[in-house]
Amino acid sequence: MHCMTPVLLVAMLFGNAARAQNAAAPSDQTLVQHIITEQIDAFRRDDAMTAFSLAAPHIKAMFGDASHFLAMVRQAYPLVYRPRAFIFGSSTISHGLLIQKVQLMGENGDEALALYQMEKEADGSWHIAGCSLIESKSQEI
Numbered sequence: 001m002h003c004m005t006p007v008l009l010v011a012m013l014f015g016n017a018a019r020a021q022n023a024a025a026p027s028d029q030t031l032v033q034h035i036i037t038e039q040i041d042a043f044r045r046d047d048a049m050t051a052f053s054l055a056a057p058h059i060k061a062m063f064g065d066a067s068h069f070l071a072m073v074r075q076a077y078p079l080v081y082r083p084r085a086f087i088f089g090s091s092t093i094s095h096g097l098l099i100q101k102v103q104l105m106g107e108n109g110d111e112a113l114a115l116y117q118m119e120k121e122a123d124g125s126w127h128i129a130g131c132s133l134i135e136s137k138s139q140e141i
Contacts, residue, residue, distance in 0.1 A: 022092050022093050022094070023091075023092060023093070024091040024092060024093055024098050024100075028098060028120075028126070029091045029098075029100070031126055032091065032098055032100050032116070032118045032126050033088050033100065035054055035118070035126055035127070035128065036088075036100060036102060036116055036128070038050070038054060039051050039054045039128060040080065040083060040086065042054070043070070043073060043080065043081045043082065044082065046070070048066035048067055048069065048070035049066045051066070051069065051070060051073070052065070052066035052069045052070070053066075054127060054128055055069065055127060055128050055129075056119045056121075056127040056128060056129040056130075057121075057127070058129070059127075059128070059129065059130070077131065077133065078106065079104040079105075079106045079110060079111075079112050079114070079133065080104065080114065080131060080133075082106070082107065083104045083105060083106060084105050084106055084107050085104075085105045086102050086103065086104050086105065086114075087102070087103045088100065088101070088102055089101030089102065089103060089113075096119075097117045097118060097119055097129060098117075098118040098120070098126070099115055099116070099117060099118070100115075100116040100118060101113060101114070101115060101116075102114040102115075102116060104133075110135070111135070111136050112133040112134060112135050112136060113133070113134040113136055114131055114132070114133050114134075115131065115132045115133075115134070116128060116130075116131050117129045117130040117131070117132075
């Protein structure tokens with residue numbers, strides 16, 4: 001029989017509690033993945049209004065209207081604008097935001113790991129507060 005010291009046991013328990021606090025609830029992760037999919041689908045249709053409606057209030061304020069937002073995404077985020085495919089990875093909570101990993105694959109073979117920053121509003125709805133891309137050829141998610 002293997003016996004742990006009390007200090008090691010306490011450290012393991014607190015470590016597991018800290019990881020659990022940083023994990024996204026499965027229901028939140030499902031909602032967030034639906035919102036990201038909805039926005040990517042809107043980009044694919046050039047539906048600026050729908051894509052813009054899924055952005056967080058500070059993003060909307062920054063761009064002012066849907067057409068400016070769509071133009072920025074088309075120019076700065078071509079893999080987000082027109083991915084050939086995408087796969088959801090893990091998510092975590094960091095600094096009050098849910099961070100959702102998404103592996104994006106482009107038409108020309110480009111790949112990137114997208115880190116979507118998701119913000120929960122006072123009414124309980126989720127909005128996209130930002131997206132950071134890490135270019136890769138093969139990135140584990």
